[in-house]
Amino acid sequence: MPTPVASVEDLALQEYKYGFVTDIEAETVPRGLNEDIIRLISAKKQEPAFMLAWRLRAYQQWLKMREPTWANVHYPPIDYQNIIYYAAPKRKTDGPKSLEEVDPELLAMYEKLGVPLKERAILAGVAVDAVFDSVSVATTFKEKLASLGIIFCSFSEAAREHPELVEKYLGSVVPYTDNFFATLNSAVFSDGSFCYVPKGVRCPMELSTYFRINSEDTGQFERTLIIADEGASVSYLEGCTAPKRDSNQLHAAVVELVALDRATIKYSTVQNWYPGDREGRGGIYNFVTKRGKCQGRASKISWTQVETGSAITWKYPSCILMGDDSVGEFYSVAVTKNRQQADTGTKMIHLGKNTRSTIVSKGISAGFGQNTYRGAVRIHKNASGARNYSQCDSLLIGDQCGAHTFPVLEVKNKTARIEHEASTSRIGEDQLFYCRQRGLSTEDAVSMIVNGFCKEVFRELPMEFAVEAQKLLSVSLEGSVG
Amino acid sequence: MSAATLTAPPAPAVYTVPDAAYERAFAAIAARAGEPAVLRQLRRSAFAQLQQRGFPTSKHEEYRQTNLAAVLQRSAFALPERPGAATLREAERAAQPGAAFGGPQLTFVDGHFTPELSRLNSLPAGVRAGGLLSANDAGDDRLARLGELADIGGENTLAAFNTAFFGDGAWVEIAPGAQVDAQIEIVHLATGGAGVPTMAHPRQLILAGRGSRAKVVETYLSLNGAAHLTNAVTEIFVAENAELEHARLQQENTAACHISAVHSRQAADSRLRLHALTFGGALTRNDVVTVLNGPGAEALLNGLYVAEGRQHVDNHTVLDHAEPRGASREYYRGILDGQATTAFRGRILVRPDAQHTDAVQSDKNLLLSSDCTANADPQLEIRADDVRCTHGATFGQIDEEALFYLRSRGVGAEMARHLLIFAFAAEALGRLNPSPLRTRLETELFSRWTGLTPPEGAEASGG
Numbered sequence: 033m034p035t036p037v038a039s040v041e042d043l044a045l046q047e048y049k050y051g052f053v054t055d056i057e058a059e060t061v062p063r064g065l066n067e068d069i070i071r072l073i074s075a076k077k078q079e080p081a082f083m084l085a086w087r088l089r090a091y092q093q094w095l096k097m098r099e100p101t102w103a104n105v106h107y108p109p110i111d112y113q114n115i116i117y118y119a120a121p122k123r124k125t126d127g128p129k130s131l132e133e134v135d136p137e138l139l140a141m142y143e144k145l146g147v148p149l150k151e152r153a154i155l156a157g158v159a160v161d162a163v164f165d166s167v168s169v170a171t172t173f174k175e176k177l178a179s180l181g182i183i184f185c186s187f188s189e190a191a192r193e194h195p196e197l198v199e200k201y202l203g204s205v206v207p208y209t210d211n212f213f214a215t216l217n218s219a220v221f222s223d224g225s226f227c228y229v230p231k232g233v234r235c236p237m238e239l240s241t242y243f244r245i246n247s248e249d250t251g252q253f254e255r256t257l258i259i260a261d262e263g264a265s266v267s268y269l270e271g272c273t274a275p276k277r278d279s280n281q282l283h284a285a286v287v288e289l290v291a292l293d294r295a296t297i298k299y300s301t302v303q304n305w306y307p308g309d310r311e312g313r314g315g316i317y318n319f320v321t322k323r324g325k326c327q328g329r330a331s332k333i334s335w336t337q338v339e340t341g342s343a344i345t346w347k348y349p350s351c352i353l354m355g356d357d358s359v360g361e362f363y364s365v366a367v368t369k370n371r372q373q374a375d376t377g378t379k380m381i382h383l384g385k386n387t388r389s390t391i392v393s394k395g396i397s398a399g400f401g402q403n404t405y406r407g408a409v410r411i412h413k414n415a416s417g418a419r420n421y422s423q424c425d426s427l428l429i430g431d432q433c434g435a436h437t438f439p440v441l442e443v444k445n446k447t448a449r450i451e452h453e454a455s456t457s458r459i460g461e462d463q464l465f466y467c468r469q470r471g472l473s474t475e476d477a478v479s480m481i482v483n484g485f486c487k488e489v490f491r492e493l494p495m496e497f498a499v500e501a502q503k504l505l506s507v508s509l510e511g512s513v514g
Numbered sequence: 515m516s517a518a519t520l521t522a523p524p525a526p527a528v529y530t531v532p533d534a535a536y537e538r539a540f541a542a543i544a545a546r547a548g549e550p551a552v553l554r555q556l557r558r559s560a561f562a563q564l565q566q567r568g569f570p571t572s573k574h575e576e577y578r579q580t581n582l583a584a585v586l587q588r589s590a591f592a593l594p595e596r597p598g599a600a601t602l603r604e605a606e607r608a609a610q611p612g613a614a615f616g617g618p619q620l621t622f623v624d625g626h627f628t629p630e631l632s633r634l635n636s637l638p639a640g641v642r643a644g645g646l647l648s649a650n651d652a653g654d655d656r657l658a659r660l661g662e663l664a665d666i667g668g669e670n671t672l673a674a675f676n677t678a679f680f681g682d683g684a685w686v687e688i689a690p691g692a693q694v695d696a697q698i699e700i701v702h703l704a705t706g707g708a709g710v711p712t713m714a715h716p717r718q719l720i721l722a723g724r725g726s727r728a729k730v731v732e733t734y735l736s737l738n739g740a741a742h743l744t745n746a747v748t749e750i751f752v753a754e755n756a757e758l759e760h761a762r763l764q765q766e767n768t769a770a771c772h773i774s775a776v777h778s779r780q781a782a783d784s785r786l787r788l789h790a791l792t793f794g795g796a797l798t799r800n801d802v803v804t805v806l807n808g809p810g811a812e813a814l815l816n817g818l819y820v821a822e823g824r825q826h827v828d829n830h831t832v833l834d835h836a837e838p839r840g841a842s843r844e845y846y847r848g849i850l851d852g853q854a855t856t857a858f859r860g861r862i863l864v865r866p867d868a869q870h871t872d873a874v875q876s877d878k879n880l881l882l883s884s885d886c887t888a889n890a891d892p893q894l895e896i897r898a899d900d901v902r903c904t905h906g907a908t909f910g911q912i913d914e915e916a917l918f919y920l921r922s923r924g925v926g927a928e929m930a931r932h933l934l935i936f937a938f939a940a941e942a943l944g945r946l947n948p949s950p951l952r953t954r955l956e957t958e959l960f961s962r963w964t965g966l967t968p969p970e971g972a973e974a975s976g977g
Contacts, residue, residue, distance in 0.1 A: 102575070411909075426896065429899070431898060431899045431900070432866075433899065434895070435894070436893070436894060436895045437892070437893065438891070438892075438893045439892060440889070440890075440891045441888075441890040441891070441907055441909065442887065442888075442889045442890075443879070443881065443887065443909040444886075444887045446883060446884050446911045448881075448910070449908075449910045450907070451906070451908050452890070452892070452905075452906055452907040453905075453906045454892070454903075454904060454905045454906070455905075456901060456902070456903040457901070457902055457903075
């Protein structure tokens with residue numbers, strides 16, 4: 033009978049399941065960053081003048097900024113002049129007009145990933161705006177959405193077709209001066225998704241986009257902007273897997289959400305980028321700025337994330353609760369194993385009266401993984417009746433990993449009620465013994481316990497993602513248990 | 515544009531260089547006759563360190579909420595001489611709270627040990643105590659232990675500031691196996707200069723021998739309302755299986771700036787109860803660094819801070835679990851009124867070897883006014899897997915239901931409110947072992963809020 037430890041070793045040797053490279057000719061610009069590169073990117077995207085001006089202001093600001101060092105993550109210095117800031121699949125024609133025109137190799141790649149565009153679109157009723165190496169190549173269900181007045185397109189298309197919306201909202205939540213990585217993104221972002229849901233419209237389907245990183249050494253700078261007008265509601269899904277790479281890849285995305293009066297935005301992420309091998313070589317640096325603004329009264333923004341990939345995750349999806357009675361939510365599962373590092377959490381800024389926020393964060397560390405929850409809850413002076421509940425739990429698997437919690441709480445209003453709880457524990461020997469005694473293998477028992485640990489977060493995910501997330505978690509933790 | 519333009523701009527200054535006035539003050543100390551060579555050397559390297567690094571500004575992560583540089587650089591502080599007869603008479607009255615307990619007492623005025631106001635003639639068996647520099651115990655190695663925990667070379671330059679300038683300090687040594695029932699009192703009085711604010715750098719060295727049991731109370735008082743600076747450092751060594759209760763009571767005037775650091779190291783199976791009670795001071799910054807350095811050590815950190823007006827209280831604690839089977843309990847609670855601001859940062863560190871650690875931390879804040887600000891910053895750093903660590907933080911106002919309950923039983927609205935505030939504080943006081951100090955504080959706080967004296971013989975809190 034194999035001992036659990038032996039099977040653990042075998043399983044731990046499992047390589048990244050989604051590691052492959054699709055050979056597609058890519059159109060790139062020279063390495064490095066200067067004003068000319070930014071002009072080139074802007075010209076390639078055929079952007080209106082205000083966009084270029086904005087990018088250049090961001091670049092000037094970026095030159096004055098320092099790379100942040102406060103996060104609990106360690107990586108070799110990044111040479112920002114050795115990065116290719118733009119790569120687009122070469123166009124054989126002026127661009128695909130329908131799915132049939134999309135590069136078959138691209139489609140095959142999605143097939144490999146288990147994301148058959150057509151099937152997914154038709155069967156699941158999901159419109160996919162697939163972002164492949166910085167340029168949107170396919171957008172489906174556009175007509176159906178358009179009939180409701182919903183704009184869902186690539187960012188560059190939005191900048192061309194709806195400049196008034198982009199100009200009004202771009203940078204309104206994450207200004208170009210925000211932080212080192214967001215500013216870099218503002219200067220060089222290549223593409224991303226744009227979504228506008230007009231007044232009173234409830235988006236009939238889950239909007240979804242797949243971000244991919246493909247060309248070697250191509251920094252991916254995505255920019256997403258979602259606006260829900262008065263009384264509108266939208267649920268947005270973002271999922272990631274990436275081909276295997278040896279050199280570290282920088283990913284600095286920005287996501288901005290704006291919710292007006294009584295609007296609801298639900299943003300879900302499953303992130304499974306290449307985490308590096310067992311020794312921590314390779315892997316994605318995921319430095320992302322995500323922020324939502326509950327601008328209108330009784331608006332609601334909900335973030336749900338399942339983070340299992342990336343060598344380093346540096347990400348704090350936040351909510352600015354401006355409107356009275358607005359609601360912010362953050363549900364997160366972060367898994368680190370091998371040499372992965374995650375420094376993630378949220379900020380809830382309560383400005384309006386009777387604003388409420390909920391934070392549920394579950395961190396799982398295995399192997400040499402380092403998992404940090406870093407969060408802030410700020411109750412400003414005028415936020416009477418504000419309410420926050422935070423819960424951060426950590427689960428440790430193995431004796432070489434670490435779990436860290438840094439929640440910051442700041443209260444300037446006496447009517448606020450804040451509760452924060454955190455705990456750290458490991459899977460108990462007695463729990464495992466109990467399960468094994470009833471015939472479950474150690475692996476299954478751990479998988480069951482871990483899934484139970486994360487249940488509160490998974491049930492917030494849309495159906496399609498919840499299944500994927502549970503599977504992902506089991507796969508991620510395979511071989512980590514002893 | 516070239517690569518050169520990408521060089522990052524300089525980091526913001528996290529320290530400021532001390533004012534030249536400190537250099538002159540230190541020259542006077544360095545010239546002081548009669549200090550042993552080991553101490554002179556220690557002072558010199560401490561001051562060099564202070565000059566080299568300077569005082570931390572609010573850009574320093576550990577001092578984000580409290581800009582000490584702004585206070586310490588604002589004006590030069592005078593280092594007062596040994597108190598004259600008039601000051602002593604005044605101080606004698608102020609030192610009464612300690613005297614009321616009748617136990618052994620070490621009294622310091624502006625950091626100078628004053629045997630006239632101390633009671634050391636009837637020390638309990640197994641206790642040795644006196645001025646750190648003035649007690650003439652030949653062959654004692656206590657000076658060598660100074661700075662063993664309060665590292666002068668570290669990030670925290672306040673320890674170096676204290677080491678360079680301290681006048682004298684309290685030295686308390688409990689012999690192995692000694693069971694001391696009497697409460698050992700250390701009282702620090704600040705005179706506050708006429709015109710120029712004064713500074714004092716109280717220093718404590720407490721050594722609890724193997725298997726001993728004792729109780730030490732540090733009390734900080736001001737003689738008048740004049741502004742002054744206190745920068746205290748306490749080093750506590752708890753040997754195997756020893757039990758020590760240490761309370762730090764800060765009741766200085768509301769113009770004072772009070773900085774303190776308590777560093778402790780515990781050996782196997784020792785028990786340490788540390789209480790940080792803050793009532794006074796315009797600006798208070800307390801650091802507690804506890805290392806559970808032996809298997810099975812237990813620590814209790816109990817904090818109570820009451821801030822009103824424009825008072826600012828900043829409590830930083832580090833609980834360092836370095837060895838297996840340690841247990842720590844950390845309970846801080848604050849009552850805020852007026853425009854008070856408070857900060858709490860509690861760091862629990864569980865090192866890779868510290869398996870079977872059991873750590874609990876909580877910070878609770880009662881907000882009474884709409885202009886006060888409370889901050890909490892709990893930090894857990896867990897590097898071992900078989901541990902149980904939890905922390906919690908709450909902020910809120912007086913519970914309406916509790917108010918209603920009391921009112922429905924005929925207690926007036928105002929009195930009900932005051933009783934509930936007292937009850938919130940009493941929970942922290944209840945964690946002190948029964949002692950004259952606890953009784954006194956309960957009485958004081960009860961009348962502070964209710965304006966009444968508790969009935970004779972009645973326990974003010976349920977413990």
